[in-house]
Amino acid sequence: MSFDRAQATRHALAGNDAYAAGDWGGAISAYEAALQAGADSADLWFNLGNACYRAGQTGRAALAFEKALRRDPGDEQALRNLELVRSQVTRGVVGAQRPPFLDRVGARVDLEVASASLLATWILAFCVLALRLRLRGAALRAVAAGMAAVLLAGSAVAGAATWAATRVRAAGWAVVLTPGEVREAPQPDARVAFPIEATVAVRLTATVGRYVRVELPGGLSGWIEAAAVAPIDP
C-alpha cells in the first residue's frame, strides 16, 4: 500500500472536525480513509476507537484501541479507553477473563524497540569480543570481556522481549465485533456453546468455510462466523 502523507493528513483532520461536530459516522469514515491512504499510527487508531465508541460500535472501538496499543504499548490513554469499553460490555459475562500472563507481557512490549535493541547489543557484543582477540595485556582483555558480558546480557533481555512480543502478535488474537453465539461446530445449526459479547478478545485457531474457531482466555472454545471477529494483527 502506497503512503500518501498529504491525503492521509487531510482525512485525519477531517475526521477530527467531524468528531468535534458530533458526527461520529463521518469521523469514522474519515479516519478509515486516512488508514486507506497508508497511514498507520497509534494516534489514528486511537481516534478511530473514540469515534467508534461514540457511535456505539463498541466492538470496533475495542479493536481500534487494541491496534493503537500494538503500535504503542505504552499508550496509557488507549489502554484506559480499551478497559472502559470492555468494562461496559464484558462485566460478568463469558470472556471477561484476562489473557495469559505471557501474552499480557508480550502485548506491553514495543516490538520495534525490543528488536532494535536486540540487534544493537548483539552486534556490539561480538565486535567487542573480536577486538579482545587482538588486545595485548590482561587488564584490557578483562575490560573487553566485561563489556561483552554486559552487552550479551542486554541482548538476552531484548531477545526475550522480542520473542514475547512476536509470540503474542503471531498468536492470532482478535476482537469480537458484534455480539453473537459461539457454536460447537462450524455449522449454522450446530448447538450453541455460549453467547459472546462484542469487544471480547479471542484467539483464532482455525478456519472452516465462513466460520472461525475462537478460543477464549478462560479455555472456552467454539465456532463463530468470521465476519463477527477481526484480527488485531494482520
Add this chain to the structure above:
Amino acid sequence: MPKKTGSPWGRLAGGLALAIAALVAPTPSLAGDAIEYYASVDRDRIAVDETLTLTVTLTTSGKEPERFELPSHPDFERVSESRSEQMSLSFGMGNAGLRKTKVFTLVLRPTRQGDLAILPGFAVADGKRFETGRLTVRVGPPGTGAPQAQAPPRRRSWPSPFGGGFPSLPGLDDDFDPFGVFRQDRAPPSDADVLLRATIDRSEVYVGEQVTLTVYLMARVDVSGIESLQMPKLDGFWSEDIEAPTQISSETRTIDGVAWRFYLLRKRALFPLREGELTIDPSRVDVMVGGPFTRRVKMRRSSAETRVTVKALPPGAPAGFDPSNVGSWSLEVEAEPQVATPGAPITVRVRARGQGNLGSLELPRLPEIEGMKAFDPTQSSEQEVRRGRWGGSRTEEYVLVPSRSGSFTIPSLELPHFDPGTETFEVARTAPIRLTVLPGGTKDPAGAPAPAPADGGDDGDGGLAPLRTATTIEPARAPLTSRPWFPLAVALPPLAFFALLLAPRLVSLRRGPGAGRGSRDEIRRRLAAARELGGRRDPRFYDELDLALRAALAEVLGREVSGLSRVQLAEALAAAGVAGEVAREVGQALDDCDMGRFAPGGVEPAEAAAIHGRAAAAIDRLQKGGRR
C-alpha cells in the same frame, strides 16, 4: 484493772438466776403491740448522683393490718423495689406464736439537692395507727455523699450443730473459706441483692430525637440465669434494638464501696413520635439466683417507671421539611452510567447517611426529567449503630431510560432535617449531575461508562480519554523482525566472530601438518626442555634445541625441513618471504646446535644459555612473520 469481787460460786448462782428470769419474763416485742412497723435508710447524707436504700419492715403476729402504706418520697425517684416475707415461730413463757415479717427494699435516687424528707408510712391494725417516722436525708452536689456503710456481712443464718463451732484458726475469722466459693452462698439472697434498673440517657428530648433505654440487672450474689425479660410496650415511641445480648455476661462496678455485677439485658433506641410526657412502663425479669452448692432461687424483679419529656420541634422549619426527618443526615446522588445511548438504562441512587430514625426517614423524590422515563424506585437500608446512636444509610434506586439523545441534568436534591445535636434545621444538598445520551445504535453497551479516572481529563462525560488533534501520521511499517535481513543481521556477528577465531587454524591446516597451534606448543615445549637440559650440562640440550628450530621452520614453510642443506633452506625461506636477516639468525642457531652436538666435551651452562637465547629469539622473529 477492776478488781473482781465475790467467790466463783456466788457469780455462778447469779448467772443462773438471770438466765431463768430472761426465759420466764415476757419478750418485750411481743409483750407490747401486735405490729412492728419501722423504716430505715442506709445513709443519711448522699450526693445527688447517688442512690440510697430504704428498708421498710412490717412485722405482724398473725393478723394482717387493716390499712397499710409505705413511706412516700416525693423528692426521690424510685429506681427499683423488692419485697420479701419471712415466717418465724417464737417461743416464750409469756408469749409464743407465729410471726410474719415483710421487708420492702426500695432503692431511691434524689431528684434534687437539699434536705429531703421521706414521709412516714403507716399501718392500722385493731384501730391503732403505727407510723414509721419521718426520715431526713441531706443531698449534696455530685461527689459529696458520705461513704455507704459496708454491705452487711452475709453471715450464716442457721446455727452451727456444734454450738460455737470449731475454734478459729489463728489469724482467720469464722467465715474463713479457703476456696472462696461458699462465702456468698451460705445465706439465701435477700431482695436487696438483686435489682433491675431501667435508665434513659436523657429525660428531655425533641420529637424524633433518640433516647436510649438501657435495662440491666444489678446483683451482688451469683446469678445463674435470666429466665425471661418482659420489655414494656413503649407506646408513643419508635424503637430499635441496639443491644440484645443472647448470653448473660457481667461487668463489676463498685458503687459506694459495694461491688455489684451489672448484667446488660437490653439497650434500645427510642424515638418519640409525639410531644408531651411519655411514660416508659417498668420492665420485668425472672432471675435464677444461687450457686452450684446452694439452693437456687427464682426471683422476679421489676424496674421503676420512667418518664420522658418530649418537646415539639422549634418553629422556622425550611420549606419541604418532613417532621419525621430528625437527625444528622447527609445526602448524595450518583448516576451510572453518565453517558448512555437511547434505550439504555441509567441507574440513579439517592442515598442519605447519618444518625437518626432511619425507619421514618423520607428521602427527596427525583423530579421528572423530560426525555427520560423513570421507574418507581426501590428502597434499601443499611442500619448501623455508632457510639450508641442509631443510624445508617437509606438508598432509593431509580432506573431512568432515555428516550432521545442529548444532555440531561439531574438537579440538585435537598433533604431538610432537624438536627437535635445543634437544635437547628439543616438542609443537605447534592450537586447536579449531567447525563449525556449519545446518538447511536439501539443496543447500547450494557450499561455504562465507568466514572472517568482523575488524570488526563476525559472526552465529555463518559470517562473516555480525549481525541488527539495533533495526530502523528506515519506510514505502515513492517516490524524489524519481519524484514528479510533481520535473521541475517542476528546471525552475522557470531559467524564473523567465529570465523575470526578460526581463521589462523584454517590457514595452518591449509599449510599442512605440523603447522598451527599444535606445532607452536611443540616448539614451546622443546625450548623449555632444552633450557632444563642445558642447566644440567646434558648433551641432549642441542638435540632439543635443533628440533625446536626445525619445528618452527616447518610451521613457517608448511613442510618438513629435514635433509635440506643450508643453501636450500635459505632459498626456501626467501621464497616464503622471510627476511634474509631472520634466515641468517635461524641458520646460525642451527649451526650452533650442530657444533655443540659434534664438538668434544660437555655442555657449559653459560654457553648453553647464550645459544638458547639466540635460538629462541630467532624462532620468535620467524613466527612473527619476519617478512621483508
